[in-house]
Amino acid sequence: MSETLVITGAQLLGAESADIIVENGVIAEIGSGLSRAGARVIDAAGLVALPGLVDLHTHLREPGYEASETILTGTKAAASGGFTAVFAMPNTSPVADTAGVVEQELALGEAAGYATVQPIGAVTVGQKGERLAELGAMATSRAQVRVFSDDGFCVFDPLIMRRALEYVKSFDGVIAQHAQDPRLTEGAQMNEGTVSAELGLAGWPAVAEESIIARDVLLAEHVGSRLHVCHLSTAGSVDIIRWAKKRGINVTAEVTPHHLLLTDELVRGYDARYKVNPPLRREEDVLAVREGLADGTIDIVATDHAPHPSEHKACEWQAAANGMVGLESALRVVHQSMVQTGLIGWADVARVMSAAPARIGRLAGHGTPLEVGQPAQIALYDASVAGVFTEADLHGRSVNSPYLGRDLPGRVQFTLHGGVLTVDDGAVVAELRAHDALSERSESK
Amino acid sequence: MRHLLDTRTLDKVTALRILDIAEDMSDTQSREVKKLPTLRGKTVVNLFFEDSTRTRISFEAAAKRLSADVINFAAKGSSVSKGESLKDTAQTLEAIGADAVVVRHPASGAPQTLATSGWISAGVVNAGDGTHEHPTQALLDAFTIRKRRFGADSRGRDLSGLRVVIVGDVLHSRVARSNVWLLTTLGADVTLVAPPTLVPQNVSLWPVRVVYDLDQALAEGPDAVMMLRIQLERMNAAYFPTEREYSRRWGLDALRLDGLPDGSIVMHPGPMNRGLEISSEAADSERSTVLEQVTNGVSIRMAVLYLLLAGERDEERGGDQ
Amino acid sequence: MSARTVLHEADVSRALTRIAHEILESNRGAENLVLLGIPTRGVTLARRLAVLISEIAQTSVPAGALDVTLFRDDLAKHPTRSPHPTDIPAGGIDGKTVVLVDDVLFSGRSIRAALDALQSIGRPAIVRLAILVDRGHRELPIRPDFIGKNIPSARSERVNVRLVEDDGSEGVTIEA
Numbered sequence: 035m036s037e038t039l040v041i042t043g044a045q046l047l048g049a050e051s052a053d054i055i056v057e058n059g060v061i062a063e064i065g066s067g068l069s070r071a072g073a074r075v076i077d078a079a080g081l082v083a084l085p086g087l088v089d090l091h092t093h094l095r096e097p098g099y100e101a102s103e104t105i106l107t108g109t110k111a112a113a114s115g116g117f118t119a120v121f122a123m124p125n126t127s128p129v130a131d132t133a134g135v136v137e138q139e140l141a142l143g144e145a146a147g148y149a150t151v152q153p154i155g156a157v158t159v160g161q162k163g164e165r166l167a168e169l170g171a172m173a174t175s176r177a178q179v180r181v182f183s184d185d186g187f188c189v190f191d192p193l194i195m196r197r198a199l200e201y202v203k204s205f206d207g208v209i210a211q212h213a214q215d216p217r218l219t220e221g222a223q224m225n226e227g228t229v230s231a232e233l234g235l236a237g238w239p240a241v242a243e244e245s246i247i248a249r250d251v252l253l254a255e256h257v258g259s260r261l262h263v264c265h266l267s268t269a270g271s272v273d274i275i276r277w278a279k280k281r282g283i284n285v286t287a288e289v290t291p292h293h294l295l296l297t298d299e300l301v302r303g304y305d306a307r308y309k310v311n312p313p314l315r316r317e318e319d320v321l322a323v324r325e326g327l328a329d330g331t332i333d334i335v336a337t338d339h340a341p342h343p344s345e346h347k348a349c350e351w352q353a354a355a356n357g358m359v360g361l362e363s364a365l366r367v368v369h370q371s372m373v374q375t376g377l378i379g380w381a382d383v384a385r386v387m388s389a390a391p392a393r394i395g396r397l398a399g400h401g402t403p404l405e406v407g408q409p410a411q412i413a414l415y416d417a418s419v420a421g422v423f424t425e426a427d428l429h430g431r432s433v434n435s436p437y438l439g440r441d442l443p444g445r446v447q448f449t450l451h452g453g454v455l456t457v458d459d460g461a462v463v464a465e466l467r468a469h470d471a472l473s474e475r476s477e478s479k
Numbered sequence: 480m481r482h483l484l485d486t487r488t489l490d491k492v493t494a495l496r497i498l499d500i501a502e503d504m505s506d507t508q509s510r511e512v513k514k515l516p517t518l519r520g521k522t523v524v525n526l527f528f529e530d531s532t533r534t535r536i537s538f539e540a541a542a543k544r545l546s547a548d549v550i551n552f553a554a555k556g557s558s559v560s561k562g563e564s565l566k567d568t569a570q571t572l573e574a575i576g577a578d579a580v581v582v583r584h585p586a587s588g589a590p591q592t593l594a595t596s597g598w599i600s601a602g603v604v605n606a607g608d609g610t611h612e613h614p615t616q617a618l619l620d621a622f623t624i625r626k627r628r629f630g631a632d633s634r635g636r637d638l639s640g641l642r643v644v645i646v647g648d649v650l651h652s653r654v655a656r657s658n659v660w661l662l663t664t665l666g667a668d669v670t671l672v673a674p675p676t677l678v679p680q681n682v683s684l685w686p687v688r689v690v691y692d693l694d695q696a697l698a699e700g701p702d703a704v705m706m707l708r709i710q711l712e713r714m715n716a717a718y719f720p721t722e723r724e725y726s727r728r729w730g731l732d733a734l735r736l737d738g739l740p741d742g743s744i745v746m747h748p749g750p751m752n753r754g755l756e757i758s759s760e761a762a763d764s765e766r767s768t769v770l771e772q773v774t775n776g777v778s779i780r781m782a783v784l785y786l787l788l789a790g791e792r793d794e795e796r797g798g799d800q
Numbered sequence: 801m802s803a804r805t806v807l808h809e810a811d812v813s814r815a816l817t818r819i820a821h822e823i824l825e826s827n828r829g830a831e832n833l834v835l836l837g838i839p840t841r842g843v844t845l846a847r848r849l850a851v852l853i854s855e856i857a858q859t860s861v862p863a864g865a866l867d868v869t870l871f872r873d874d875l876a877k878h879p880t881r882s883p884h885p886t887d888i889p890a891g892g893i894d895g896k897t898v899v900l901v902d903d904v905l906f907s908g909r910s911i912r913a914a915l916d917a918l919q920s921i922g923r924p925a926i927v928r929l930a931i932l933v934d935r936g937h938r939e940l941p942i943r944p945d946f947i948g949k950n951i952p953s954a955r956s957e958r959v960n961v962r963l964v965e966d967d968g969s970e971g972v973t974i975e976a
Contacts (some may be wrong), residue, residue: 229681234611304588352586512920790880
């Protein structure tokens with residue numbers, strides 16, 4: 035059972051100060067001048083209290099690629115970033131396209147205990163884009179899968195995409211599309227633009243993302259289904275989503291922290307830490323996605339945490355793998371790019387990084403408000419500090435972060451996962467105290 | 480000069496210095512004894528991950544004329560073809576004691592990765608990386624243009640006012656990119672001619688004009704016409720419909736050759752596709768500088784190796800000798 | 801930094817005139833002579849000597865330049881030097897009496913490099929050395945045949961030669 039905690043003086047969503055009592059994994063009381071005999075007191079003066087963050091797009095690499103990351107190491111990284119739940123993408127080995135694999139992932143997450151792992155199922159068998167995977171079986175399994183994606187690959191065949199959109203309606207599922215026309219991006223290495231023309235790297239044009247999104251929102255409209263767009267990266271894509279929502283199409287979209295901050299100018303120098311899919315774009319695109327996140331066109335921030343071993347990054351650009359780790363830095367990057375610039379406030383951060391992702395993913399027990407009776411999923415964040423981001427800030431198994439050596443604001447001081455401290459005074463807790471994972475799970479369903 | 484990776488960041492003073500030293504090197508090549516003792520005791524490694532006999536033997540000749548020791552590393556059949564990484568290959572060379580590494584690699588940016596990685600302390604010369612740059616080619620092209628124009632009076636001169644037309648697959652050409660930067664740095668006027676599919680979408684910031692019609696460009700009477708090889712091995716057929724159509728619209732045939740003003744030269748980095756981008760009449764005419772380019776290539780590469788290896792090492796190298 | 805003048809303009813002129821006579825005396829005339837100056841100021845001196853010799857002997861003597869940069873053995877001890885042009889007069893050096901001309905003789909390494917450079921160009925019959933200033937401190941067995949002036953110096957001192965064509969004024973100074 036989790037211990038009783040008295041959190042004093044926290045700024046709820048960055049606003050008024052309050053004390054919070056956590057008992058039996060639940061927020062028991064909120065007020066001022068609170069206390070409990072024998073309970074540990076956490077002095078949260080000056081810390082922003084946020085609901086535990088929920089990442090709708092994480093790569094935990096297990097089963098199959100444990101050299102880069104495991105569910106244990108990945109959820110530790112998540113906890114250090116203030117996350118209490120992560121959705122695990124299915125591009126594992128074997129691919130998570132059956133009930134068996136998703137249930138295994140769920141069990142591994144429960145055993146680790148650092149964050150709730152909600153598996154995402156593949157849309158097609160082996161993510162090959164040819165036949166639908168057993169979406170229904172995954173939905174009714176113990177893993178209760180609701181989000182399906184072939185992420186890494188685009189569901190390119192329009193007929194398969196239509197069928198998938200239609201099929202998941204029967205269990206309130208959602209298809210999360212990785213929008214990338216494969217024919218327009220054969221051999222692509224970076225954003226197609228002025229930088230790629232100079233560097234002699236094959237371009238990944240914005241239209242390859244936008245044309246798929248345009249097609250998919252029309253398909254979603256036609257079949258009356260909901261659609262989620264992964265890692266949206268271009269100004270044109272924001273425009274399309276805006277148009278679709280205005281039309282009443284049930285579409286949601288996510289943006290990664292790196293697309294809120296970094297541009298393709300960083301590719302000069304050929305440092306493969308900046309190689310990612312979809313690629314870093316232009317300054318205009320960064321400004322457009324920031325605006326889109328601020329005005330609600332883009333619903334959430336999702337990290338697309340993609341660990342890789344060093345030999346896949348310390349090499350020539352063309353040979354390097356795509357991806358950046360992002361769980362540990364996400365909140366700090368959003369703080370710098372969106373809060374410090376005045377585009378959004380902490381209440382919006384709670385929405386785009388906790389409430390909305392949980393809602394889109396239909397994950398109960400997470401993304402819940404900081405109110406009495408709700409599960410104790412809490413992140414306490416010190417927004418007043420700043421520092422250089424180093425490898426010491428990374429807690430997963432891989433170090434392919436584009437922020438190493440960069441100044442970032444803030445620091446997660448405490449994270450509570452179902453009332454259990456996973457980050458204590460700025461450090462990831464080495465050994466978690468046993469907690470009743472199964473009952474927590476069945477309660478929340 | 481610590482490395483020569485590109486012409487994009489090569490300033491005019493250094494570029495002219497290389498051209499002028501190449502003049503001196505060229506002079507020594509007409510002596511009875513062509514060999515110079517200048518780089519004796521230095522080791523130059525030719526690290527070629529892509530097939531290229533011409534460039535490799537050019538660098539080899541340049542190094543040997545300066546009495547440097549040359550080690551040739553060809554990727555095919557080596558540990559690289561068994562999956563050895565660039566990093567491990569580089570560190571093996573470092574352990575052997577290379578003073579300079581001449582790299583040709585199919586991945587754009589590989590020489591820069593090698594130079595900035597900290598894996599080796601040797602100077603790096605880019606002998607062609609992917610579709611990015613081929614700086615010594617551009618330098619020998621500039622040298623050739625200058626020499627044809629000014630002859631014995633070349634030393635110290637730039638290319639101000641000279642007009643150069645570059646024709647062909649600009650999109651995939653490292654020779655084109657290197658020439659665009661170097662020729663404009665030296666004051667020349669550069670026009671690119673290609674089908675729209677073979678010009679990058681975003682060249683509006685390049686200091687060049689882009690024209691799709693070869694006859695229009697040639698009518699302006701350029702001083703040099705540089706034909707690029709159509710790289711059949713790099714692309715699928717969708718860039719232009721047929722070789723015949725390409726040759727008709729963008730090939731330098733006898734008619735176009737005759738229309739050039741007196742003194743205009745025809746250039747080609749080689750190897751040529753005779754009959755495709757360049758006709759035999761053009762390739763073999765008096766205007767053609769194809770063979771001089773090869774000779775000048777050795778002089779330029781001697782100058783580059785000299786600048787990289789002869790003087791005292793910069794602080795950058797950590798003070799080692 | 802105190803610089804004292806060891807040769808004034810008139811001294812330089814007299815020294816060169818004397819050297820021109822000595823060359824002609826040693827060679828028994830102007831036949832087969834080729835003067836090669838070592839850049840930069842050696843070239844100026846070689847040209848002047850050629851003019852002087854021509855006036856005295858009433859016949860022209862070819863003069864040129866011999867760059868030794870690429871043959872030096874001390875390149876790695878200095879920032880990279882740019883070579884200067886080498887200009888061998890028509891008629892070449894095979895079978896000729898080559899007189900190398902330089903402004904200052906110090907360690908002797910430039911002259912050793914010059915001998916190597918000559919060897920790569922051809923085969924002179926005789927090689928002689930004419931120097932405006934010999935400041936001692938030889939590191940190699942190199943001896944000048946024609947000397948303008950011997951100037952004993954400390955190793956740390958600097959000997960500066962100025963010639964009108966190169967520097968706008970004329971004279972040799974030595975400074976600590």
